[in-house]
Amino acid sequence: MTERRVLLEDMKSLLAPQRFKDFTVNGLQVEGSERVRRVMSGVTASQNLLDEAVAWQADMVLVHHGYFWKNEPVAITGMKQRRIATLLGHDINLVAWHLPLDAHSTLGNNVLLAQRMGWTVRGVLDGEVGQGLLYHGEMAECSQQTLAEQLHQQLAHKPLMISGHDRPVRRIAWCTGGAQDMIIDAAEAGMDAFVSGEVSERTTHLAREMGITYYAAGHHATERDGIRALGEWLAQRHDIEHRFVDIDNPV
Known part of the structure; x- marks a missing residue:
């Protein structure tokens, strides 16, 4: 088990998000447990991926496509509310790395x-x-x-x-x-x-x-490898378990 702060600092040092003008928030997007034992990675923080994380009792979901994109509606309603409620209800951190990971x-x-x-x-x-x-x-x-x-x-x-x-x-x-x-x-x-x-x-x-x-x-097909590799990199450096889940997407 590793402190969330340590994992975030390690990823930030690796990916240098300050170098990029991105369309979203890189790093921690939704705060969960301070201590992390299991990290689940996937391309996009869809409800299907979150459900897999809940079933596996993950403490952190690590994705390439997270939330809070530029020009999207700010109200937390409907699909966005259900996704964020799942994370908060199970004390799961959501961490996203977009252009820095590309x-x-x-x-x-x-x-x-x-x-x-x-x-x-x-x-x-x-x-x-x-x-x-x-x-x-x-x-x-x-x-x-x-x-x-x-x-x-x-x-x-x-x-x-x-x-x-x-x-x-x-x-x-x-x-x-x-x-x-x-x-x-x-x-x-x-x-x-x-x-x-x-x-x-x-x-x-x-x-x-x-x-x-x-x-x-x-x-989706061209962007599976990066987030999986980042999760494996974290698991090699810290006392955590990592699992990559590929949610099928034909686009």
């Missing part, structure tokens, strides 16, 4: 996606003007369809592919989650392909007209 160089969603896919990381394309989220690198040259099949196999999620040219793929950029509009920066940097989680109507035209092939590989 960008981290060893436990982040982007670097772990590259490891899973066997891509070589060459750097970030938005390091000077952005937040270090748009990774780029190289992969073994293959057809566009072969890359789609590799993503399907590794992520257990069939990607939507929008072809912007007829070349093989070698130079690749990626940013997990809802980063489809970074396709512009990827195309301008001369990438053959760009991978993210979601797709918008405009993404089709951007890919076709800018000559880059886009893969919408699933918001």
Whole structure:
């Protein structure tokens, strides 16, 4: 068992949330027990995940997508009330790490996606003007369809592919989650392909007209690894139990 304060300080030191201009609160979002024995991690703090945490008697829920997003309604009613009531009623801490977890160089969603896919990381394309989220690198040259099949196999999620040219793929950029509009920066940097989680109507035209092939590989599917790795990292350093729960999400 470990004090909540110690766990939070350790994660803050690792992830450096002060570096990011985010759309939500990073770190502790809902306060629960001061002492933590069991940490359950998952991508999103849905009611299903909270119910799993209650059944397992978790003291902390660790997620990538928490609550209190910019411009969302502030009233704690309906679904939000039920979720927060579950946490408070069972003295469970809710801790969320969003952009800091996407960008981290060893436990982040982007670097772990590259490891899973066997891509070589060459750097970030938005390091000077952005937040270090748009990774780029190289992969073994293959057809566009072969890359789609590799993503399907590794992520257990069939990607939507929008072809912007007829070349093989070698130079690749990626940013997990809802980063489809970074396709512009990827195309301008001369990438053959760009991978993210979601797709918008405009993404089709951007890919076709800018000559880059886009893969919408699933918001949830591309962001499972980071939060699981963070939970495992905590368990290796502290006297806690960790369990990752993957709540199915087709998006």
